[in-house]
Amino acid sequence: MKKTAFIIIALLLAFGCSDEKHEVPKEDNPLFSTSRAISLNQLGETINLEKIGIYNPTKVIKKDSLLIVLDLNGLNKISIYQENGKLLGSYLPTGMGADRGLYILTMNLDNKGILSAYDFGNDRLVEFDLNHFGQPEFGPKFIDMPKDKKHLCVAKSGTTIISTGMFDDGRYGLMNNNNEEYFLSYPEIPSYRTINDTLRSALFASNIIKIKPDGTKFVCANMQSGIIDFCSLIPCTNITRVAELNLYSPKATVKNMRRTPVAYSTDNLFGFCDIEVTDEYIYALYSGRSYRKYKDQIVYGERIVVFDWEGNHVHTYLLRNPFTSISFNKEENAIYGLTNNPNSVLIKYTLEGTSIN
Numbered sequence: 001m002k003k004t005a006f007i008i009i010a011l012l013l014a015f016g017c018s019d020e021k022h023e024v025p026k027e028d029n030p031l032f033s034t035s036r037a038i039s040l041n042q043l044g045e046t047i048n049l050e051k052i053g054i055y056n057p058t059k060v061i062k063k064d065s066l067l068i069v070l071d072l073n074g075l076n077k078i079s080i081y082q083e084n085g086k087l088l089g090s091y092l093p094t095g096m097g098a099d100r101g102l103y104i105l106t107m108n109l110d111n112k113g114i115l116s117a118y119d120f121g122n123d124r125l126v127e128f129d130l131n132h133f134g135q136p137e138f139g140p141k142f143i144d145m146p147k148d149k150k151h152l153c154v155a156k157s158g159t160t161i162i163s164t165g166m167f168d169d170g171r172y173g174l175m176n177n178n179n180e181e182y183f184l185s186y187p188e189i190p191s192y193r194t195i196n197d198t199l200r201s202a203l204f205a206s207n208i209i210k211i212k213p214d215g216t217k218f219v220c221a222n223m224q225s226g227i228i229d230f231c232s233l234i235p236c237t238n239i240t241r242v243a244e245l246n247l248y249s250p251k252a253t254v255k256n257m258r259r260t261p262v263a264y265s266t267d268n269l270f271g272f273c274d275i276e277v278t279d280e281y282i283y284a285l286y287s288g289r290s291y292r293k294y295k296d297q298i299v300y301g302e303r304i305v306v307f308d309w310e311g312n313h314v315h316t317y318l319l320r321n322p323f324t325s326i327s328f329n330k331e332e333n334a335i336y337g338l339t340n341n342p343n344s345v346l347i348k349y350t351l352e353g354t355s356i357n
Contacts, residue, residue: 037316049344052085059325070107077101111213118154155209160235164207168197176236183239189249199254202261210277221272225250230311243311266292273301276328282307285326
């Protein structure tokens, strides 16, 4: 991934049932322990993206014979290609205003063929109905977020919209008819107990949210730490926390400044790069790299940590190729990992035959 992409993540984002919380001792930490780790060696196809004219994408989703490409730094944010590299359509040219896109870090394709992405530069959710791809009516549809709050991460399932951002009223916003209610507290870190909710929201603003396909739960993973939240959801009604797992607390200086209220240590371990979910499991791509050692390669994940929806660690996949993002293909029962170092390549790992216990 280009260095400018990292700068946007680190600066623009960081400006900045039961109610169970548990800290994982390092010797039992699934991110650092190899006792339950397995190598993801069942290599399937490899697509050399640069050979077909796709350079430095942020995320790639494979659907049938299509490649759906997100490019944080591109002239167009989302493009759709055939597998042979033929460009079929480009959308969201960079900029402000109608039909444009500014800052999009990730995207999601649900089981109904709806592609969604949040543009936190234009404060709106973007949707494409891939069931109509190739038809005249195909194109982006926009859902504006309430302007009285700074939203930084938004996910949608059906009519349910969940968000995180610079919120004083709670960790999560649940949107209903353009109004939002706020639920749950921010993670409790001993060294930050005295800060107010405004600064706490800045400290935990950089997230990835994914909703379970049936819409009953969601997961929220923090980019700047090893904190991951598992929540139960009653659409348009309520959010409860199932478990909060603190695998690594952020090292940061919290300042009472509007532009840069949080300054992260260069020794801080970058957290979760990407999340994919299925009905049974959560696949969390984890970095664990520091900026001091890896510079702009900090956003590469070296392992995929698998959880169930109760927040229990299932196992850890060790990766031969560190990825910047992942996608799950249900039809193929496969994980596709994206690397841009040294070339842009999409690598398939089939999960068939892999024991999950």
